[in-house]
Amino acid sequence: xxxxxxxxxxxxxxxxxxxxxxxxxxxxxxxxxxxxxxxxxxxxxxxxxxxxxxxxxxxxxxxxxxxxxxxxxxxxxxxxxxxxxxxxxxxxxxxxxxxxxxxxxxxxxxxxxxxxxxxxxxxxxxxxxxxxxxxxxxxxxxxxxxxxxxxxxxxxxxxxxxxxxxxxxxxxxxxxxxxxxxxxxxxxxxxxxxxxxxxxxxxxxxxxxxxxxxxxxxxxxxxxxxxxxxxxxxxxxxxxxxxxxxxxxxxxxxxxxxxxxxxxxxxxxxxxx
Amino acid sequence: xxxxxxxxxxxxxxxxxxxxxxxxxxxxxxxxxxxxxxxxxxxxxxxxxxxxxxxxxxxxxxxxxxxxxxxxxxxxxxxxxxxxxxxxxxxxxxxxxxxxxxxxxxxxxxxxxxxxxxxxxxxxxxxxxxxxxxxxxxxxxxxxxxxxxxxxxxxxxxxxxxxxxxxxxxxxxxxxxxxxxxxxxxxxxxxxxxxxxxxxxxxxxxxxxxxxxxxxxxxxxxxxxxxxxxxxxxxxxxxxxxxxxxxxxxxxxxxxxxxxxxxxxxxx
Amino acid sequence: xxxxxxxxxxxxxxxxxxxxxxxxxxxxxxxxxxxxxxxxxxxxxxxxxxxxxxxxxxxxxxxxxxxxxxxxxxxxxxxxxxxxxxxxxxxxxxxxxxxxxxxxxxxxxxxxxxxxxxxxxxxxxxxxxxxxxxxxxxxxxxxxxxxxxxxxxxxxxxxxxxxxxxxxxxxxxxxxxxxxxxxxxxxxxxxxxxxxxxxxxxxxxxxxxxxxxxxxxxxxxxxxxxxxxxxxxxxxxxxxxxxxxxxxxxxxxxxxxxxxxxxxxxxxxxxxxxxxx
Numbered sequence: 127x128x129x130x131x132x133x134x135x136x137x138x139x140x141x142x143x144x145x146x147x148x149x150x151x152x153x154x155x156x157x158x159x160x161x162x163x164x165x166x167x168x169x170x171x172x173x174x175x176x177x178x179x180x181x182x183x184x185x186x187x188x189x190x191x192x193x194x195x196x197x198x199x200x201x202x203x204x205x206x207x208x209x210x211x212x213x214x215x216x217x218x219x220x221x222x223x224x225x226x227x228x229x230x231x232x233x234x235x236x237x238x239x240x241x242x243x244x245x246x247x248x249x250x251x252x253x254x255x256x257x258x259x260x261x262x263x264x265x266x267x268x269x270x271x272x273x274x275x276x277x278x279x280x281x282x283x284x285x286x287x288x289x290x291x292x293x294x295x296x297x298x299x300x301x302x303x304x305x306x307x308x309x310x311x312x313x314x315x316x317x318x319x320x321x322x323x324x325x326x327x328x329x330x331x332x333x334x335x336x337x338x339x340x341x342x343x344x345x346x347x348x349x350x351x352x353x354x355x356x357x358x359x360x361x362x363x364x365x366x367x368x369x370x371x372x373x374x375x376x377x378x379x380x381x382x383x384x385x386x387x388x389x390x391x392x393x394x395x396x397x398x399x
Numbered sequence: 400x401x402x403x404x405x406x407x408x409x410x411x412x413x414x415x416x417x418x419x420x421x422x423x424x425x426x427x428x429x430x431x432x433x434x435x436x437x438x439x440x441x442x443x444x445x446x447x448x449x450x451x452x453x454x455x456x457x458x459x460x461x462x463x464x465x466x467x468x469x470x471x472x473x474x475x476x477x478x479x480x481x482x483x484x485x486x487x488x489x490x491x492x493x494x495x496x497x498x499x500x501x502x503x504x505x506x507x508x509x510x511x512x513x514x515x516x517x518x519x520x521x522x523x524x525x526x527x528x529x530x531x532x533x534x535x536x537x538x539x540x541x542x543x544x545x546x547x548x549x550x551x552x553x554x555x556x557x558x559x560x561x562x563x564x565x566x567x568x569x570x571x572x573x574x575x576x577x578x579x580x581x582x583x584x585x586x587x588x589x590x591x592x593x594x595x596x597x598x599x600x601x602x603x604x605x606x607x608x609x610x611x612x613x614x615x616x617x618x619x620x621x622x623x624x625x626x627x628x629x630x631x632x633x634x635x636x637x638x639x640x641x642x643x644x645x646x647x648x649x650x651x652x653x654x655x656x657x658x659x660x661x662x663x664x665x666x667x
Numbered sequence: 668x669x670x671x672x673x674x675x676x677x678x679x680x681x682x683x684x685x686x687x688x689x690x691x692x693x694x695x696x697x698x699x700x701x702x703x704x705x706x707x708x709x710x711x712x713x714x715x716x717x718x719x720x721x722x723x724x725x726x727x728x729x730x731x732x733x734x735x736x737x738x739x740x741x742x743x744x745x746x747x748x749x750x751x752x753x754x755x756x757x758x759x760x761x762x763x764x765x766x767x768x769x770x771x772x773x774x775x776x777x778x779x780x781x782x783x784x785x786x787x788x789x790x791x792x793x794x795x796x797x798x799x800x801x802x803x804x805x806x807x808x809x810x811x812x813x814x815x816x817x818x819x820x821x822x823x824x825x826x827x828x829x830x831x832x833x834x835x836x837x838x839x840x841x842x843x844x845x846x847x848x849x850x851x852x853x854x855x856x857x858x859x860x861x862x863x864x865x866x867x868x869x870x871x872x873x874x875x876x877x878x879x880x881x882x883x884x885x886x887x888x889x890x891x892x893x894x895x896x897x898x899x900x901x902x903x904x905x906x907x908x909x910x911x912x913x914x915x916x917x918x919x920x921x922x923x924x925x926x927x928x929x930x931x932x933x934x935x936x937x938x939x940x941x942x943x944x
Contacts, residue, residue, distance in 0.1 A: 147942055159755050162748035166819045182814050211702035255929040256922070259805075259893045260903075263910055264918075268710055268719035273703040303506075306493030309453050310566065311482025312509045316517050320506040324495040347805045351896060354704075364809055376806070383801060499681075527677040544680050 188369030192377055202359070202378050208273050209355030210382060213338060213345040216280030221334040223281070224250075224288035229318065232293040234304075250293070254286025258344045262353050276353030280341050291333050295326045328397055335390040342386040346379045356382070400466050400484060400570040400602050402429040402452055407461035409444075409451045420459065421447035422626040431569070434593060434603040436613035436634075439623035440649035445606040446490075448623065449572045452604065453487040454478065465570070483510035485570035490578060492559025496548035500558050503547060504530040507565035526565075533564040536591040538584070552579045560588055564595055571596055573605040577612065585609070589616050610642055610653060718913075725915020729923060738905070739924055746901035746928070749819050749894070750887035753826025757887075758880065760831035765838040768792040771847055771868065772860050800832025808894045822899030826887050834883060841875045842868055878940045885936040892925055902928070 227250055230242035256264075261279035269275050296318075303321035312320075349357020356379050363371040404427045411421040422444040429435055437445050450456045451463060454470050462469050465481055473481065486507065494503045501524045508526060509517060520526060527543070534540040537557040542550060550558065556579045563571055576592065577585040593616050596603040607613045613620050614634045622629040622637075622645045629645050630637070646653055699705075709715060766772060768789050775782040781789075804825045811821035850867035854860070869876075895903020902925055909917035 151939065151942055158751055162751040162755075166745070166748050166752060166823070168752070168820050168823065178815060185810070185814060208702050211699040215696075215699045215703055215705070251930075252926065255926045257889055257893045259896055260906065260922075260925070263896065263907065267722050267910065267913070268715055270709070270715070274705055274709070277703045277705065302489070302491060303493040303495045303498075303503075305455075306487065306489065307506060307509065309455050309482060309487045310485070310507075310510050310568075311479040313479075316509055319517070319521055320502070320509065321493075321495055324498040324502070328497060343803050347803045350805060350809070360806070361809070364813070367813075376802075379806075380801060501679075523682065524679060527679075531677060540676075543676070 185369070189373045189376070191370050192374040193370040194374075198371060198374065202356075202374060205349075205354075205356045205359050205375075206378050206382055209345045209349070209357070210342070210386070212273050212277045212280065212348070212353070212355055213342040213386065216277045216345065217284060217334060217338045217341050219277075219281040220284030220288050220337070221330070223285040224292050225330065227285065227289040228292035228296060231289060232296040234314070246289075247293075250286045250289040252286070253282050254290060256283060256286075258283045258348060259351060262348050262351050266352055271352040271354070271358075273354030276345060276348040276355060276357075279348055279353065280344060283344075284337055284341060288333060288337060292326075292330055295329050295333075296322060299326045331397055332394050335393050339383075339387050339390050342383055346382065401431050401464070402570065402602060402604070403427070403464035403467075404451070405462045405464065407451060407458045407463060409447050409456055409458045411447050412450070412456055420626060422451065422623075425461070425628060427621065427628065427631065429602060429604065431602055432597075432600045433619060434596060434617050435605070435619045435621060436617040437604065437606045437621045437623060438608070438610055438613050438645070439629070440646050440652055442625075443623040444626040445623055446574055447626075449487060449574055449604065449606060452570075453485055453572050454482060455487065484568055485572065486563050486566040486568040487572040488559055488563050488574065488576065490575040492555045492562075494547040494555060494558060494562075496546075498547055500534070500542050500545055500547060500550070501527060501530050503558065504533060504562055504565050507562035508567065511567040529565060530561075533561040534558065536564060536595065537561050537588055553581070553584065556580060557584070557588060560592065563592070569599070569601050571601050571603045571605075573603070575606055575608065577607065577609055585612070593617075608652060613637075722913060722915045722918075725913075726919040728916065729919035730914070730916035731920065735917060735920070739902075739920060742900075742902050742905045743924060743928060745819065746891050746895070746903070747888060747932075749822045749899065749901055750826065750884065750891040752819075753823045753891065754830055754880075754884050754887045756823060756827030757830035757834050757883075760827065761834035761838060764792055764796060764831065764835045765842070766860075766864065768796065768835065769839045769842050771843050771845075771850055772854070772863060774854055774860070777851060777854055796832045796835040798832070799828050800830075800836065802829070804829040804890055804894065805897060808897050808899050812898050817898040817900075819900045821897075822891055822894045822901070825894060825899070826890055829890075830883060830887060834880065837879055838876060841872050841879065845872045845875075881936045881939045885932045888932050889929060892928070 227246050230240045231246040231250060233239050233243070258279045261282050262275055265275045265278055269278075299322055303325065304317050307317045307321050345353075346356050346360075349355045349359065350361045352358065356375055360372060360375045360379075363375065404425045407422065407425045408420045409422045410418065414421070425448070437448060439445055447456070451458055452465075454463070454465075457471055463471065465485070468477075468481065470478055470481055494500075502521070505520050505524055505526050508529070512520070516525075524530070531540055531543055534543060534557075537560055539554055539557045539561065542554060542558065547555060547558070556576070560573070560576055563573065571592075573592070577588060580588055589612055592603065592605070595601075605617075614637055617634055619632070620634050620637045621631045622641065624645055630641055632641070642653070643650075710719065770781070770789065773781050773785060773789075775785050807825035807828055808821050811824045815821055815824070845868070849871065850863045853863040853867045858866075891899070892902045895901040895905065896907050898904065902921060906918060906921045906925075909921060
């Protein structure tokens with residue numbers, strides 16, 4: 127039953143183009159998945175054994191009884207503030223550095239690239255590809271343990287992310303005001319300050335606030351490699367199998383994440399008023 | 400600033416290079432301090448005409464002379480200098496939505512400001528009295544501290560015109576300054592533009608759809624049609640028959656208060 | 668230009684507000700700098716500097732011995748395998764959860780408001796998905812390492828659970844944002860939910876669903892490399908080992924390989940998404 131008699135726009139459009147390359151792709155993916163499971167020594171038998179299940183059950187049970195010891199809670203509070211500060215400061219540094227790098231990394235509408243275009247794009251991509259944890263591990267060598275390393279790790283990785291997003295925003299910004307200043311012979315730096323930046327600033331701030339939400343999760347976790355804050359406490363207590371302390375720390379992490387998500391959302395709502 | 404176009408052919412920026420040119424073989428000279436209105440049906444090439452003069456587009460043929468300099472043979476530095484002495488006001492006011500009116504106006508004065516002055520004014524506007532006076536000329540001075548996106552279309556257009564007054568320019572190129580204004584405001588706006596241009600000795604070139612305004616306020620009227628000059632006359636010699644020839648097949652575009660439809664169709 | 672006494676209409680009304688917010692920001696910045704022990708000069712402390720310089724110097728040349736490279740290739744495959752297995756697990760978990768949580772397959776909602784019980788069930792499943800994706804995968808990995816021991820299983824489970832949460836949420840959003848008409852017609856005419864799924868929802872949204880899944884696979888590769896730091900195997904674990912031994916050359920090779928892997932998977936995912944459109 128063909129639909130050739132229908133006009134083109136009325137024919138139901140096939141969502142995926144079924145041509146030969148699709149079949150190869152599907153076969154390729156299936157092979158990849160099969161190989162992955164086969165080559166990894168997953169010890170499924172061990173995973174799904176009764177012994178494992180019992181251990182998991184015991185583990186979960188201990189997790190459900192958080193400790194409320196005031197001395198511990200005050201340490202937890204300090205660590206939470208440390209993690210919060212790490213994420214906020216890291217995001218702030220990243221926004222500033224990212225903006226600085228985004229300027230040479232963006233083309234003007236006429237397709238003109240600055241001399242530094244390729245190298246700044248390369249730097250931003252490199253910063254972005256290195257995950258926060260790897261940054262932290264590298265920086266530890268030079269700066270030792272502590273929240274400073276966590277802050278910088280967040281800052282450098284996020285610089286790559288935000289820098290690229292900022293550059294794209296700048297390139298896609300409506301050019302009317304910038305063009306008018308260009309016609310008047312104003313130099314590009316001042317065009318940016320008086321025309322482009324006012325146009326894209328709300329979007330840049332929104333991206334930064336959104337990234338803060340991601341960074342609070344990352345900050346909580348960076349402590350595991352020695353980056354201070356809640357993560358460091360978590361690794362410590364989990365290493366000693368102190369499950370009730372671990373559970374309190376996990377709850378603090380969740381509260382912190384929810385708090386930052388809410389703050390970021392409110393701030394973005396305020397900005398778009 | 401003296402403007403001279405010699406055998407200029409230009410294409411609309413979005414069009415293909417070997418397509419139909421928007422303006423063809425234009426030869427026009429405009430003396431410093433002259434005030435010229437450019438009229439014609441849409442598609443006549445009026446906007447491209449302005450863009451060629453303000454060096455926004457390079458002509459595909461011919462030369463553009465500003466103050467007796469062939470601008471496209473100048474070095475970039477010299478061309479930037481020349482650009483600093485002109486201002487082009489597009490039909491859509493070039494104002495960033497979330498910027499305040501005062502900063503948008505100060506931006507118009509940037510060619511005359513040093514780096515320190517620009518930076519200071521970005522954070523704390525100092526040129527407020529100039530901005531206020533510029534806005535007063537168009538009766539929109541109470542919007543000095545407002546955000547651009549809080550203004551109506553007509554107010555935004557008037558702010559765009561006030562920006563012209565802030566610029567250190569001796570050549571004013573304006574595209575459709577009155578399109579969003581009601582008759583009273585339009586009258587005030589065009590009067591301000593014409594008076595201030597005369598006071599500063601600036602050359603004023605503006606495109607208009609309001610042919611009555613063109614004839615009453617300007618000394619010289621250029622009619623463009625299909626990219627060529629249909630006529631280039633002192634305003635007094637622009638008769639209704641010239642107008643009807645210019646706007647043949649486009650009579651609906653004539654926005655007018657005094658030129659009646661039936662007077663156009665009767666031979667002058 | 669400026670006069671000492673400025674008439675009221677020329678004074679910037681926003682100035683005081685801006686100064687206030689600037690002061691407030693500075694007031695917050697100071698304790699943040701203290702709390703994070705922000706001391707950039709620590710990099711220039713002579714002992715640290717010596718160690719860093721030697722480490723950086725070791726980067727050139729990157730370790731290119733054939734034995735090491737073979738190891739790197741093996742670990743790279745491991746990283747990709749963990750990511751693929753993890754994402755497959757995530758899809759196995761996410762698909763049923765999506766189907767239960769999505770409103771578009773609700774029969775009771777066809778006639779107006781959804782009934783109470785189905786609505787509860789959907790809400791609970793949503794909360795489950797939120798819980799799964801709020802806990803960073805590293806934490807899951809730490810937990811699983813305790814339970815199933817070191818090795819790739821912990822990584823696969825961690826990625827599987829976290830990504831199940833992410834996939835579940837986005838799949839549900841994609842299904843609900845499409846045009847509901849065809850699906851609802853099938854349901855209204857007495858078709859089963861499975862039929863509505865295969866003949867209504869899937870054909871319509873397949874492109875978006877696969878596009879997002881491929882994107883997540885690319886993210887999973889990055890996650891899997893990172894999880895190695897807590898013992899889940901792959902490039903991350905090798906990087907951790909090399910760093911602990913201050914072997915700059917090996918770390919340099921691993922970093923380069925990692926960046927290449929990220930770039931390649933980015934390209935591959937872009938190609939796959941184009942083929943599927």
